[in-house]
Amino acid sequence: MGSDVKIGRALISVTDKTGVVDFARSLVEDFGVEIISTGGTAASLEQAGIPVKPIERFTGFPEMMDGRVKTLHPKVHGGLLARRDSDRHMAEAAEYGIEMIDLVCVNLYEFEKTVAEPEVTFEDAIEHIDIGGPSMLRSAAKNNRFVTVVCDPRDYDRVLGEMRIHEGSTTAGTRRRLAAKVYARTAAYDTAISIWLNSYLDQEASVDSDISFEPPEEFDLHLVKSQDLRYGENPHQAAAVYRFADEFSRIGSSQSPLIGAEQIQGRPLSYNNLLDADAAWNAVREFDEPAVIILKHQNPCGSAVAADVTRAYDRAFACDPKSAFGGIIAVNREVPRSLVEHFADRNKQFVEVIIAPSFEPRALERLSKRKNLRVLACGGAEGHARIEARSIDGGMLLQSVDTVSEDISEFTFPTTRRPTDREMADLMFAWRVCKTVKSNAILIAKDGAGIGMGPGQPNRVDSALLACQRAQECCRRMGIAPTGLACASDAFFPFRDNVDVLARHGVTAIIQPGGSVRDDECIKACDDHEIAMIFTCRRHFRH
Structure with missing residues (x-):
């Protein structure tokens, strides 16, 4: 031998x-x-x-x-x-x-x-x-x-x-x-x-991207090391980042993926930078209109849409200036100099990473004064990956990527009052942002901005209370009335107490999946408070 x-x-x-x-x-x-x-x-x-x-x-x-x-x-x-x-x-x-x-x-x-x-x-x-x-x-x-x-x-x-x-x-x-x-x-x-062959068959059948991945009996991931990282989530953990190789990128990467983005300046990305940048980049690409997400520790502490991204940034920052410190900014349009001046000069916001399709030359000129700020250009903001994988002890979990692709025509309106046009716009905004909040997730919005977030609580009523408190604080800070608020919940309300809490804090419209054995109680609570409610029939947990 x-x-x-x-x-x-x-x-x-x-x-x-x-x-x-x-x-x-x-x-x-x-x-x-x-x-x-x-x-x-x-x-x-x-x-x-x-x-x-x-x-x-x-x-x-x-x-x-x-x-x-x-x-x-x-x-x-x-x-x-x-x-x-x-x-x-x-x-x-x-x-x-x-x-x-x-x-x-x-x-x-x-x-x-x-x-x-x-x-x-x-x-x-x-x-x-x-x-x-x-x-x-x-x-x-x-x-x-x-x-x-x-x-x-x-x-x-x-x-x-x-x-x-x-x-x-x-x-x-x-x-x-x-x-x-x-x-x-x-x-x-x-x-x-x-x-490749399965992807080709999917294209032939014109299957929707969020359900086109059918988990096979055997699945081999081909990964190539992109770079070593200084450490993982904590300094004592070794880490590296890998990219999907060759044909694997068709299902594991979007058209404009985070891994492969051009890093224009700044220190090397850390393990936590990559996790947060990925969450922020996926969140901001849910929107067709100009949008900005400010993300911290995997949750969108600031979110807004507007006629332009500078205005969207201003409104996103106003949601929670305290949490925005040390966060990540994701933008779904080219970044102009005005946006950079607003976060760097006017707000003096410390930012770990800013990620966008591209940056105006004058924006890059101003960004260069913050040499440690990591600036990532992805070249576009189209689409999502088809799969995501997580390792667990002994194997991996594999699933199709969650996107907000519901057909509004299939929503149901179980309450006596239907949402107004303004409420409907805020509900759809809140629904898209809520998907990116850690479960149990509540997101309160007004005029195209996320003003209150309740993430990751072990019961939904505590998430609702936290979101309401933050919404009230935001309204006081911005000098606006805490009324006419829209609320999104990533899963159904198990009891009517969620509706009662939201009603006491100025919520007049709710969007949620429905499907609870106590839906009738929640519908009655909404009618009691003259709240309009939508059932989407699809949840968006994010654990």
Whole structure:
């Protein structure tokens, strides 16, 4: 099991030709290795003056079917899979004229790169699914006792270096490590194809994005490290951030994801920065109109829409200036200099991160005076990812992403009074923001701004009380009457006491999912207080 294996014959067939000419030349000139090769790889090596035996001469069979069939042959796979220590294997190889192949150097058709192109056709994608390459890699990796397999150009120097030390041989340990790398690559490749094909089927069926992800029986996540972080949630925790690789980004990333955003300035993002920036960025993209979210510890302490983002920022900041200190600002439009001047000069607000599609040059000029402020440009504000995953002890939870995509025509209005147009606008605003508040969640809004938030309490009436108190404080601070308020609840009211609390604090309209066994009591409470209420028939928990 631990013996070295001398390399006498190598099969080289690569899409990524980085370094392959120098690798092949060293194999031939330094170690006398015979090279077998295919198509474009053979042409590149021959052009460089490296002696090559074309695959059709080795197998005695021509390439056919537009190159779909060229290495799927017993002389290739027999030469890879034969056990050199088996008399029967070697006798059968001799009987059928099968020569041993000691090294396979293969990397695959660039499927992931192909399907990442916006205009790629189904037929072109299919033709970039490699069949022979993975087959050779897997055969060689299975027989790593006797065969060296290389699927990554970064391993060329490692293999050559070991051959120089061991007189043209590789060690068993190296062969096993390279084999393990092969199976990781082929697993990721096959999963990328599966995800792409399912995504294509979803597009054909025009399935809504919030329900188009159907959890499979098996699911392999392919992640690539984006960067190491200084630490995790706390300084004693090690951490790194990973991005979805290649085709995985189609379901795990939006069109304008946080990971991959351009960091224009500022210190490296921390683990907590990334969590909060992600929550803020997802929240602000729920709105079509200009919107600003100020988020702290995963909750939107400031939220507003307006005719422009500077006005939206002013109104969001006014919701809770105390909590806004040290928060994250998310904007769904290009950031103008006026917005920066308002938070930096007028309000003197300390901000950890500001994230937006883009920034005006004059805004960046002013932001540059706060060198530690992290400035992220995502390039757009479109769409959401399709899935989200959370690790738990022993596995992962996987679900489709929650978005506010309810059809208003399907809402029900169970109370005597229906909401006015102004109340309806505030209810829909509150409903979108409430989705981003930690459950149990209550959000009170007025005139397109979230003025009171009750997040994460173990019972809903305490969340309602907290939201009402903050709304009252906000109204006093802004000099407006604490009346005509709209309230959103992320799940149903279990008792009428929630409605009674809200009524005492100026709420005149409520939006909630409904579905409680005591809905009738809550409807009666609303009628008693002349409150208009909407049932959406969908909840938005956020744990």
